[in-house]
Amino acid sequence: MHRTKVRIVEDALDANNTIAGANRVDFDRAGVTVINFMSAPGAGKTTLLERVVTDLPGVRVGVLEGDVEGSMDADRLAALHIPVTQLNTNAGFGGECHLDANMVRSAIPSLALDEIDLLLVENVGNLVCPAEFRIGEDARVMVTAITEGEDKPLKYPLMFRACELVIVNKIDLLPHLDFDLEKLLYNIDAVHPDVETIVLSARTGQGLEPWREWLMGTAARTNQEAIA
Amino acid sequence: MHRTKVRIVEDALDANNTIAGANRVDFDRAGVTVINFMSAPGAGKTTLLERVVTDLPGVRVGVLEGDVEGSMDADRLAALHIPVTQLNTNAGFGGECHLDANMVRSAIPSLALDEIDLLLVENVGNLVCPAEFRIGEDARVMVTAITEGEDKPLKYPLMFRACELVIVNKIDLLPHLDFDLEKLLYNIDAVHPDVETIVLSARTGQGLEPWREWLMGTAARTNQEAIA
Numbered sequence: 240m241h242r243t244k245v246r247i248v249e250d251a252l253d254a255n256n257t258i259a260g261a262n263r264v265d266f267d268r269a270g271v272t273v274i275n276f277m278s279a280p281g282a283g284k285t286t287l288l289e290r291v292v293t294d295l296p297g298v299r300v301g302v303l304e305g306d307v308e309g310s311m312d313a314d315r316l317a318a319l320h321i322p323v324t325q326l327n328t329n330a331g332f333g334g335e336c337h338l339d340a341n342m343v344r345s346a347i348p349s350l351a352l353d354e355i356d357l358l359l360v361e362n363v364g365n366l367v368c369p370a371e372f373r374i375g376e377d378a379r380v381m382v383t384a385i386t387e388g389e390d391k392p393l394k395y396p397l398m399f400r401a402c403e404l405v406i407v408n409k410i411d412l413l414p415h416l417d418f419d420l421e422k423l424l425y426n427i428d429a430v431h432p433d434v435e436t437i438v439l440s441a442r443t444g445q446g447l448e449p450w451r452e453w454l455m456g457t458a459a460r461t462n463q464e465a466i467a
Numbered sequence: 468m469h470r471t472k473v474r475i476v477e478d479a480l481d482a483n484n485t486i487a488g489a490n491r492v493d494f495d496r497a498g499v500t501v502i503n504f505m506s507a508p509g510a511g512k513t514t515l516l517e518r519v520v521t522d523l524p525g526v527r528v529g530v531l532e533g534d535v536e537g538s539m540d541a542d543r544l545a546a547l548h549i550p551v552t553q554l555n556t557n558a559g560f561g562g563e564c565h566l567d568a569n570m571v572r573s574a575i576p577s578l579a580l581d582e583i584d585l586l587l588v589e590n591v592g593n594l595v596c597p598a599e600f601r602i603g604e605d606a607r608v609m610v611t612a613i614t615e616g617e618d619k620p621l622k623y624p625l626m627f628r629a630c631e632l633v634i635v636n637k638i639d640l641l642p643h644l645d646f647d648l649e650k651l652l653y654n655i656d657a658v659h660p661d662v663e664t665i666v667l668s669a670r671t672g673q674g675l676e677p678w679r680e681w682l683m684g685t686a687a688r689t690n691q692e693a694i695a
Contacts, residue, residue, distance in 0.1 A: 279507050279508040279509060279592070280507040280594050280615055280619055280622070280623065281507060281612070281614060281615025281616050281619060306622055307595060307622060307623060307624075307625075308621070308622060308623075308624055309621050309622055311618050311621060311622065334595055334625060335595075336564060336593065336595035336596050363595070364507070364594065364622070364623075365564065365593055365594070365595060366508050366592065366593070367535060367562055367563075367564035367591065367593060368564050368596075384509070384614065386509060386612065386614040386637070386640075387508055387509025388509050390539050391508055391509060393536070393537050393539060394508070394534055394535060394536060394537055394539065394592070395508065395535060395536075395592075396535075396536055397535075397562060409614070411643075412614075412640065412643055412644075415639075415640055415643050416640075417670065442645065
């Protein structure tokens with residue numbers, strides 16, 4: 240029984256990877272860099288996007304919002320006058336806890352890929368399943384808020400491994416918490432040695448510049464790769 | 468295709484409910500009240516348990532710890548000299564994002580049910596899937612930290628509906644956040660009218676008494692029901 244279950248899961252991931260590859264071809268053809276943006280609920284993903292999407296010189300940004308229900312984050316971002324598409328995962332069941340390649344594929348026709356250079360995909364808030372499903376992205380970023388504690392890399396290692404950048408957010412609250420930043424950075428490095436990290440506060444703006452530069456650099460690099 | 472998927476999911480939930488019923492019979496027979504304790508990662512579940520498990524007069528407490536990986540929370544609670552059992556969900560795949568009835572069933576032989584009155588089950592940190600899987604519990608409690616924002620009930624309504632008590636934690640950070648407590652309570656009531664709420668700080672101890680009383684009352688009530 241157990242083996243059968245594992246087999247079904249592997250097949251599902253194989254199918255997902257095939258569709259992710261098709262998404263990737265479409266994104267590359269349109270010259271659009273795609274970032275898959277993941278975190279626990281309430282880590283500050285939307286605020287981090289609000290802070291930069293209109294402030295990347297020469298890069299036209301679009302957003303794909305993944306939520307179980309509602310369109311509150313999409314509404315916040317649309318208010319900044321950038322193209323935003325909402326994807327809800329609640330169809331048919333209590334709600335999928337992650338985006339998969341097929342959900343993203345279904346959104347592609349409404350994404351206006353010829354009008355953007357960089358697509359930021361805000362995944363469902365969850366530290367487990369989003370890490371298991373590629374969506375055709377160029378890079379994966381995860382956000383951990385210091386209010387979540389130092390132990391999260393050790394408890395959700397796959398998520399911390401499945402990304403090229405870890406953003407440590409809400410650093411403005413450091414004086415008000417029993418929290419050891421060095422310990423968090425040590426734990427991140429323990430599960431994903433040498434992964435790039437940026438420590439910042441989306442609320443106060445402290446440390447936003449490296450985040451902006453990372454996005455600019457990634458957009459420029461992947462675009463060059465697609466041309467070459 | 469879609470209909471097939473829904474059918475499989477329904478079958479899985481039917482099977483889960485059957486096993487949850489069997490768990491419930493075992494818990495009732497042993498006179499143990501079971502609480503399913505859920506939240507996003509880092510909302511403070513373990514600290515909330517640490518704060519009360521040795522301070523419930525006449526109630527012997529045990530804990531079942533659900534984590535994708537590791538035993539850090541179990542170690543924290545075992546240090547308080549109460550019976551703690553660890554359940555890891557990472558077997559076979561990248562890790563299940565929730566506890567289900569069968570996982571809990573597999574832990575029953577190691578739970579020492581005859582030595583406890585109240586079993587607190589700390590679920591995997593996740594605001595989506597744990598709400599969909601009954602485990603044979605008497606009551607479900609969810610914790611939301613004010614650092615997660617006011618919008619979580621609207622974005623993860625099933626979780627806020629699937630519980631008898633909502634604990635609002637980290638209230639000590641209120642002066643340091645752009646956060647509207649009334650708005651959160653309004654949103655909780657909008658998705659789950661009249662659900663009981665307790666506002667507290669596990670860190671400072673503010674508001675812990677109602678939480679302790681709720682646990683004592685629930686343990687006494689369900690025990691009476693089991694006898695009757």
